[in-house]
Amino acid sequence: MQVFHSLEELKAHIGQELGPSGWLTVEQERIDEFAGASEDRQWIHVDPVRAAKGPFGTTIAHGYLTLSLLAHFSWDQFELPGATMAVNYGLNKVRFPAPVPVGSRLRATGKLDDIRELAGGWTELTITQTVEIEGAAKPACVGETLTRVLWS
Structure with missing residues (x-):
């Protein structure tokens, strides 16, 4: 951390790596809960037999689901104790190069691409996050995230 x-x-x-985060195992229970929360119950996610x-x-x-885990991984990569709060502002680009089979272990690394100072004590961080699957050749997700940080 x-x-x-x-x-x-x-x-x-700027230009350097953040992380890596710790590993997180994606179990069927988490997939099923996400299916319920998102109303996306496609069989490739929730029907093990099919x-x-x-x-x-x-x-x-x-x-x-993989994309939503970026919030968890970010908290595990770096800490900003001098900040009042941080909020997601958006994404510039996201890709899912490889599927995440049930039981996979994931972790993320980030690269701090840019920092923009904004009005009112806010700063915008642009971070390219890469979610890797343990043992896989391709990442599960690569996304450029925008986080706004309010400094105390």
Whole structure:
């Protein structure tokens, strides 16, 4: 876990890696809960019997489930104790190069691409996040995230 106590410390890290986060196992229960929350109950996610005969040989996590885990992974990659709060502002680009089979272990690394100072004490961080699947050649997700941070 990297800790940045000030905006100046964070700026000195532009172009460098954040993380990696710890590993997280994606179990069927998490996939099923996400299906319920998102109303996306496609069989490749929630029907293990049918999915076993499908193109992936098992159920897979929703792409948006993997994307939603970026918040969890970010908290595990770096800390900003001098900030009052941080909020998601959006995404510039997201891709899902590889499916996430049930039981996979995921973790993320980030690269701090840019920092923009905004009005009112806010700063916008642009971070390219890469979610890797343990043992896989391709990542599960690559996304450029925008986070707005209010400094105290």
